Amino acid sequence: xxxxxxxxxxxxxxxxxxxxxxxxGISELRRTTRDEPDYEKLMRWRMxxxxxxxxxxxxxxxVIAQIEPLPGALEFIQWIKERTxxxxxxxxxxxxxxxxxxxxxxxxxxxxxxxxxxxNRIIDFKLRQPDPKRRTVEALQGLRYQVIxxxxxxxxxxxxxxxxxxxxxxxxxxxxDEYPHFPVTYDYEEIKGILSRFIG
Amino acid sequence: xxxxxxxxxxxxxxxxxxxxxxxxGISELRRTTRDEPDYEKLMRWRMxxxxxxxxxxxxxxxVIAQIEPLPGALEFIQWIKERTxxxxxxxxxxxxxxxxxxxxxxxxxxxxxxxxxxxNRIIDFKLRQPDPKRRTVEALQGLRYQVIxxxxxxxxxxxxxxxxxxxxxxxxxxxxDEYPHFPVTYDYEEIKGILSRFIG
Numbered sequence: 001x002x003x004x005x006x007x008x009x010x011x012x013x014x015x016x017x018x019x020x021x022x023x024x025g026i027s028e029l030r031r032t033t034r035d036e037p038d039y040e041k042l043m044r045w046r047m048x049x050x051x052x053x054x055x056x057x058x059x060x061x062x063v064i065a066q067i068e069p070l071p072g073a074l075e076f077i078q079w080i081k082e083r084t085x086x087x088x089x090x091x092x093x094x095x096x097x098x099x100x101x102x103x104x105x106x107x108x109x110x111x112x113x114x115x116x117x118x119x120n121r122i123i124d125f126k127l128r129q130p131d132p133k134r135r136t137v138e139a140l141q142g143l144r145y146q147v148i149x150x151x152x153x154x155x156x157x158x159x160x161x162x163x164x165x166x167x168x169x170x171x172x173x174x175x176x177d178e179y180p181h182f183p184v185t186y187d188y189e190e191i192k193g194i195l196s197r198f199i200g
Numbered sequence: 201x202x203x204x205x206x207x208x209x210x211x212x213x214x215x216x217x218x219x220x221x222x223x224x225g226i227s228e229l230r231r232t233t234r235d236e237p238d239y240e241k242l243m244r245w246r247m248x249x250x251x252x253x254x255x256x257x258x259x260x261x262x263v264i265a266q267i268e269p270l271p272g273a274l275e276f277i278q279w280i281k282e283r284t285x286x287x288x289x290x291x292x293x294x295x296x297x298x299x300x301x302x303x304x305x306x307x308x309x310x311x312x313x314x315x316x317x318x319x320n321r322i323i324d325f326k327l328r329q330p331d332p333k334r335r336t337v338e339a340l341q342g343l344r345y346q347v348i349x350x351x352x353x354x355x356x357x358x359x360x361x362x363x364x365x366x367x368x369x370x371x372x373x374x375x376x377d378e379y380p381h382f383p384v385t386y387d388y389e390e391i392k393g394i395l396s397r398f399i400g
Contacts, residue, residue, distance in 0.1 A: 082306075128344045
């Protein structure tokens with residue numbers, strides 16, 4: 001039995017922080033793991049910036065609520081769920097993902113979580129475990145599923161490698177160059193063509 | 201982070217085989233694991249009965265499509281999914297569950313699968329692994345989730361015991377007597393009261 005594990009941002013939604021940077025006008029928030037490869041360090045830095053601008057969780061959630069999923073993402077998710085099970089695996093935080101998950105029909109999401117104080121200020125975050133995407137694939141394989149993994153970026157590669165089938169969706173050129181054995185897709189029809197071989 | 205693992209039949213839907221027996225008029229199909237504790241043996245027996253009556257997968261699916269989820273089940277599932285992630289874990293087969301899952305908004309389902317021949321006749325089944333409910337809870341704990349498990353019957357007990365929190369929903373009296381330490385609930389409002397302590 002096949003199951004699908006997919007990244008969130010870049011596959012079903014735009015990049016959240018880039019949109020938050022644009023919609024809040026705080027251009028520093030455009031900084032990503034390409035600029036600061038240490039994700040914890042990057043997140044602490046982002047939290048400091050939010051704090052400096054007096055932004056609380058609900059402010060960020062209001063901004064994220066204005067972001068729309070990628071065109072066709074909801075229909076693509078429905079298409080997958082009519083054929084098999086889908087687990088979305090992301091390095092985002094459940095509280096940030098919430099407004100987008102609602103628009104996507106709430107597929108199951110495995111991700112991290114934020115800690116707020118009584119005033120709704122973000123004071124900390126909890127990363128669930130190291131390499132959570134690969135670990136999710138392993139856990140599903142332990143439940144005797146064969147996994148088809150989809151992702152767009154470097155932080156998806158360990159998941160794609162662990163899976164029985166790994167598919168890149170709109171990846172940057174350097175990821176294509178470094179991992180030439182993964183099929184590369186650019187739209188949902190194309191990726192559905194590959195998925196159909198396994199989930200009918 | 202808490203995640204909810206729930207049984208399907210008895211919690212969100214009526215018992216499928218009892219309904220199939222009633223709607224097809226084949227009373228032998230009322231036989232359950234209470235009469236034949238060996239699930240594989242029971243399933244082979246059920247398949248033979250279906251075959252004797254010339255019933256194919258789509259006939260059974262048409263019957264199952266007439267079954268409605270328990271009143272309030274869809275709203276209860278939505279309530280859970282607004283607060284955390286939900287994995288439904290069942291000893292049913294994906295092809296049987298499909299018409300009911302559609303009515304429940306397609307929460308993620310871990311279960312078994314049937315094998316059909318070219319004429320849609322059910323010729324075999326694949327049980328994913330032994331003790332799949334407990335194994336699912338263990339896998340999620342390995343992903344650093346704390347699990348709240350809900351179920352109604354004997355085959356849910358290993359899942360409820362493995363979980364951080366186990367809740368019985370409309371269980372038979374003998375299960376209550378044998379496992380008196382699990383909270384017992386009889387309607388969704390009552391179970392939501394318990395869930396609210398963990399998933400706010």
